[in-house]
Amino acid sequence: MNQVTFPVLDKRVIIFAGAYGSGKTEVAVNYAAGLAATCSEPVSIIDLDVINPYFRSREAALSLEAQGVRVISPHGEMCHADLPIILPEIRGEIERSEGKVVLDVGGDNVGARVLSSLADSFGRGYEFLIVLNARRPFTSTVTGSLKMIHDIEISSRLKFTGIISNTHLIDETTTETVEEGYRLACAVSTEAGLPVKFVSAVGEAAKRLDPETIGVPVFTLKRQLLKPWEEKDRAARSSKNKGGLVLCRV
């Protein structure tokens, strides 16, 4: 059993970025919920994914709000829009001085570019974390991962402060998958000079991890962004949008 305490990061603003499909949205959503459960300060999550049309953190809005996380994402019909909507309140939320803010950014350097338009807001301390998944084509090697880090740093104009090892194959994830990913993350860590802040993995795989092998905290994820045929807790769907793909804040 490797269930450690929630890996709280001190900084007020915590930004998760990474390759498409690295799982940053799952990590960000779970992390925001974890923060809300552990700290006394208010917690908000900003959906800054202007690239993906589906499977964004706004889809977990209802469940997050129930857990005490304020979700900042386009409202009403705009949440389905094929429009890169940057709400004016985002800037304010980042620049505020109290509370914790989690930012979920779109994939790759393309998705991270939007950070650059907010570059002048990140004055105070922040964590900028690269979520690595060794089972994704462009980040399956150290070279590929370093290139991803480099490309995202260029397009976002922010410097990474740490690595999240989040190697997974969705429901085919095994303990070995996670360990293999952690080894890659460690190698990237050495090359890039960035610490591995934590390993994240879904329940079953996380439980069986050997604390000897993993030298950093393990953060257990509960999948939030489910496909319509996977949804177990389906009652949670709003009745108005019954059958709707996206849960939105109306």
Added chain:
Amino acid sequence: MNENAQAVFNRPQLFGEAVTHYCPGCAHGIIHRMVAEVLEELGIEGRTVGIAPVGCAVLIYNYIQTDFIEALHGRAPAFATGLKRVSPDLIVFTYQGDGDLASIGTNEIIHAANRGEKFTTIFVNNAIYGMTGGQMAPTTMPGQITATSPHGRNVKECGYPIRIAELLSSLRTPAYIERVAVYNPQNIVRAKRAIRKAFQYQIEGRCFSLVEVLSTCPTNWGMTPQESLKWQETTMLPYYPLGCFKTPEGEVKE
């Protein structure tokens, strides 16, 4: 309409109460506002029909309170042709982005201009596809990084950016064509003057009129609003010179 003739600076009535969906620092909002002001000042709002594009400005009908038709991607000039030809008393304008007008809709705009259709086009050039996530546009600057030019626009394969104002000015049919920018207040004043002139020509039934407005897209350019204005001035302006390229009275270069 405008009973309160005393007010010096008012939100144009035509510009509804809705908060726009545009990103902070996006010039679409300013350009909408100028159009609304001009329509109101000329007193033509009641007989104006706008043609909305497919692009970030697709929801323009939520902000400018006149009749609108939502065009298919790139085809606004054809919609406008149909409308204006059967209802010549209407004031018709299209509002189009550079993907819409200079890529998928080049055919329609060239032929509408060449036929001398008597409507007005507001062409918003932000050097990128905003709505679909920052892909390269025909107006993207050489070397500019976009989602589909990850190593920068390669002019050997993609050619140089299209200068729509110049291209259309080469047509012999009389027209009013001007390029303006919005990176500072002086230019905004000039831009509004040009938009007003464009509608004036239409009211007089003189000619096709097009104003190319250099715009910004901080989100997809990856710049702060301030930096985007700077970039417009330092990078776009040298390539896209401002000025009046064509008037029905003859070639003028300001």
Added chain:
Amino acid sequence: MSRILMKGNEAIAEAAIRAGAVYYFAYPITPQSEVGEYMSRRLPEVGGVFVQAESEVAVGNMLMGAVASGKRAFTSSSSPGISLMQEAISTMAAARLPVVLINIMRGGPGIGGILPSQADYFQSTKGGGHGDYRVLVLAPSTLQESVDLTMLAFHLADKYCNPTMVVADGMIGQMMEPVQFPEDYKEEPLPPKDWATTGCRGRAPRIIKSLFLDPAMLETNNVMLAEKYKLMKQNEVRFEAYKINPQNRILLVAYGTMARICQTVIDELAEENISIGLLRPITLFPFPGKEIFAEAVKPNIKAVLTVEMSMGQMVEDVEAAVQGRKPVEFYGRTGGIVPTPEEVRDYILKILAKKTPAVKSWKG
């Protein structure tokens, strides 16, 4: 090679490259823009070409030029973009050009919306453009199948010299699943491309065309095309039977994402001892009509239920297949709304609770 995690659009893009299609022409449109973004990174590595065209109209015609040279080329788009390519698709069918088109369907009609839909069934399976022609239509329901069917699409296009389409709703384009690419991909032998315009040095000139001034010649061409479609119907029907057995009380027919949802429902109902089977068409054209008929007429089957993300399109083919022998029911949602397993389940229970329903059209 180990399993890797991919997004549907990327998996399709990579599959095309693995099938030797390194010429890609496209215009951005949600929800498939990742194909182009993936290609703009990958194609330079494999010596391919990606042209971001000025429009989908141009894409269709660029493809004609590209495949006429005998090379494998393809495009991907979403519903409105595919509409703009119809003139070219009709012409490529007439001129027997083997092109592959990927349609990541979104909600229509008109500009519609960007969420998933299956409302381009008619467009893809009934021709879509003008004239008498058909395209081969493959409909994956998992990402692994998206990979396999994309690769197969290039083979079938070459085999029949016919436009071939892979249609997937936006959900499949956007979701992530682990996939595996075949180690060393081998194809059945294909006929030589002895029609390709490669320069006539040392041989008689070749002409690729669709204009026939003589009506008799045009008719002959159409008859020959029709014979080809007949061959496709004989040889290329593909489908999956899920939990089909003699106890089934209802036969579901669904494809793509809807089939995944139906499977969830079938599994849940099985726990309550309600036996339901699913016949999932993998080829939408040619359509597995005979197979549906064979299952539908089994004595235990009370009704055939078609579930789609549309107002009812494939159901017309199901109805034709069942030939009035059993009631054909329909359940669908549109606009980008994906029916939930609950809704489908409720609908099934409603049908089961009905007294012996008269055989009548689903349209009522």
